[in-house]
Amino acid sequence: MTTDDGNADAVAASKKKDKSGKPRSFLRELPILIAVALLLSFLLQTFVARVYLIPSQSMEPTLHGCPGCTGDRIIVQKISYRFRDPKPGEVVVFLGPPSWNDGYQSIRSDNVVVRGLQNIGSVLGVVPPDENNLVKRVIATGGQTVQCRNSEGGVTVNGKLLDEPYLDNSLLNPVKQVNPCLGREFGPITVPDGNLWVMGDNRLDSKDSRYHVSDELQGTVPVDNVRGKAVFIILPPGRMGTISSPDIDQN
Known part of the structure; x- marks a missing residue:
């Protein structure tokens, strides 16, 4: 017991x-x-989805960034483009084609051990990927013809002038003597199937498709290079909000 x-x-x-x-x-x-x-x-x-940092001013005023400052951190969702291709008006993050990589410097450490840890962290999503990822707005897609003539008032796709509400219209103030193309004239260029014509919202300071028209893709970007659609600014808190993607395709 x-x-x-x-x-x-x-x-x-x-x-x-x-x-x-x-x-x-x-x-x-x-x-x-x-x-x-x-x-x-x-x-x-x-x-x-993945978070990306905006490092430059090429997408002002939509996205804020500049060398040495605290740029916007954005959420880029990857689900939509598993079922469809990007549409005109959408803001996308993409891997720059080889001809776009001039001046790109690796963000990895020279130390072998640290670099290895950074690569592992990148796979896990806690360290940025070591690739030339860029953010621009889709202007035209495969089969569409894009050009810009000051005499026509700006960018046209298939002969129709685009309504681009995301641009800073104050740049067109006559006092500033800026032309409607907000930079160089270009085109006409017919975008190959499976490719995109992309431009920054800050047309006066964006090295986009216009600057690569002499390459083998005529400045266009393969859809396969697109990492995802930019949908939301999460930081800094004062700029938190959705990223506009108006439907500019009138064709």
Whole structure:
């Protein structure tokens, strides 16, 4: 038979064991929790959405950025373009074709160990990818003909003048003596199937398709290079909000 004192001792020993066992149990589970968190981060960044930093002023006033300042951080979702191609008016992040990479410098460390850790972090989505990712607005898609003539009042696609509400119209103030093309005239260029013609909203300071018309793709970008659609500014808090993607395709 078990005495009452024996039962009490057994219960006390059991409680003591449980209490002492909890920290060991948590420490055993911690690596599993970390692995699951990293796996979820990888899946999220690879298939759903990723955060990008805007480093330049080429998309002003829609997106803010400049060398040495705190640029906008944007969410780029990857789901939409698994079912369809980008449309005119949408803001996209894409990998610059080879001819767009002049001046690009790797963001990886020269230290082999640190560089290896950075590459692992990039796979997991906690470190930016080491590639020339750019952000621009889609102006024309495969099969469309785009050009800009000051005499026609700006950019046209298939002969129709675009209504571009995202541009800073104050730049057209006659005092500033800026032409309707907000830069060089170009075209006509017929965009190859499977490619895009892209331009920055800050037309006076954006090295976009216009600056690469002499390359093998006539300045266009393959749809396969697109990383996703820019949909939301998450930082800084004062600029938080959605990114406009008006339908400018009138054809």
